[in-house]
Amino acid sequence: MERIYSVERNSEIELRLLIEAIYLKYSYDFRDYSGASIKRRVNHALSQFECATISALQEKVLHDPTAFMQLLQLLTIPVSEMFRDPSHFLAIRQEVVPLLKTYPSIKIWIAGCSTGEEVYSMAILLREEGLLDRTIIYATDINPRSLDKAKQGIFSMENVRAYTHNYQQAGGQRSFADYYTAAYGYAIFDKTLCENVTFADHSLATDSVFSETQLISCRNVLIYFNKKLQDRAFGLFRESLCHRGILVLGSKETPDFSAYGSQFEPLVKQERIYRKS
Numbered sequence: 001m002e003r004i005y006s007v008e009r010n011s012e013i014e015l016r017l018l019i020e021a022i023y024l025k026y027s028y029d030f031r032d033y034s035g036a037s038i039k040r041r042v043n044h045a046l047s048q049f050e051c052a053t054i055s056a057l058q059e060k061v062l063h064d065p066t067a068f069m070q071l072l073q074l075l076t077i078p079v080s081e082m083f084r085d086p087s088h089f090l091a092i093r094q095e096v097v098p099l100l101k102t103y104p105s106i107k108i109w110i111a112g113c114s115t116g117e118e119v120y121s122m123a124i125l126l127r128e129e130g131l132l133d134r135t136i137i138y139a140t141d142i143n144p145r146s147l148d149k150a151k152q153g154i155f156s157m158e159n160v161r162a163y164t165h166n167y168q169q170a171g172g173q174r175s176f177a178d179y180y181t182a183a184y185g186y187a188i189f190d191k192t193l194c195e196n197v198t199f200a201d202h203s204l205a206t207d208s209v210f211s212e213t214q215l216i217s218c219r220n221v222l223i224y225f226n227k228k229l230q231d232r233a234f235g236l237f238r239e240s241l242c243h244r245g246i247l248v249l250g251s252k253e254t255p256d257f258s259a260y261g262s263q264f265e266p267l268v269k270q271e272r273i274y275r276k277s
């Protein structure tokens with residue numbers, strides 16, 4: 001009896017109902033996200049929306065698409081950085097670029113690109129290595145606001161100062177300021193960096209593969225998924241990558257314990273850079 005009436009049990013039921021309601025109404029599928037992470041995000045949302053219970057939050061977002069869009073910002077964690085983990089980008093420059101140079105044309109998929117910082121980092125690195133002109137980048141995410149921001153390519157100067165340090169640590173070859181124009185506290189990035197970039201809505205939870213690619217970067221996205229959804233994502237990556245294609249992940253992510261563990265081999269293990277076996 002105690003178990004049936006516990007507040008915690010109620011929250012679990014309400015959380016499942018909220019996630020189901022979001023899926024049925026808006027087709028965003030959070031059903032296979034890691035439980036702990038989604039719980040934390042929803043608890044945070046309760047205080048932001050001043051809702052006493054998850055059921056109250058469900059009622060709000062079900063009847064108000066604007067409120068849902070606000071909740072989506074909290075659920076998707078649109079946090080990024082340029083040249084995040086500089087040693088990772090240095091390893092891409094040193095170990096991956098020579099492999100990319102062997103292809104006459106290159107397609108890169110940046111899955112979960114958020115507000116675009118990773119896309120601009122990759123584009124800058126490829127330009128410095130003479131590869132940008134023969135590369136097409138597909139930058140995808142489920143959050144339309146993040147994709148809009150990514151397309152604009154405008155970032156706060158305060159953040160760009162930290163990115164400058166990352167860029168240098170990542171083996172940057174020029175002055176970082178060459179890539180943007182500063183105005184009113186913002187850095188407006190060079191539009192030509194994104195000439196061959198397509199920003200698009202794509203969910204690793206519900207959508208399928210759309211192109212063959214030589215490199216996939218999916219960083220700091222899989223940590224929010226449970227094993228079943230991670231397996232789905234690795235399956236998509238395997239299907240999309242060409243023979244011996246390259247997969248790069250975030251610092252806490254690995255294919256090792258997934259259903260596809262044997263189908264990716266490490267290229268630079270400590271930097272989470274893998275190759276299709």
Ligand SMILES: C[S@@+](CC[C@H](N)C(=O)[O-])C[C@H]1O[C@@H](n2cnc3c(N)ncnc32)[C@H](O)[C@@H]1O
Nearest residue numbers: 076080081112114142143203204205219220221
């Ligand atoms: C923490 S950000 C990572 C941004 C960037 N990759 C980086 O490492 O800096 C996680 C991103 O994954 C996106 N995301 C979450 N679920 C997704 C899904 N099912 N399919 C594609 N992207 C998803 C979120 O919208 C968010 O922009």
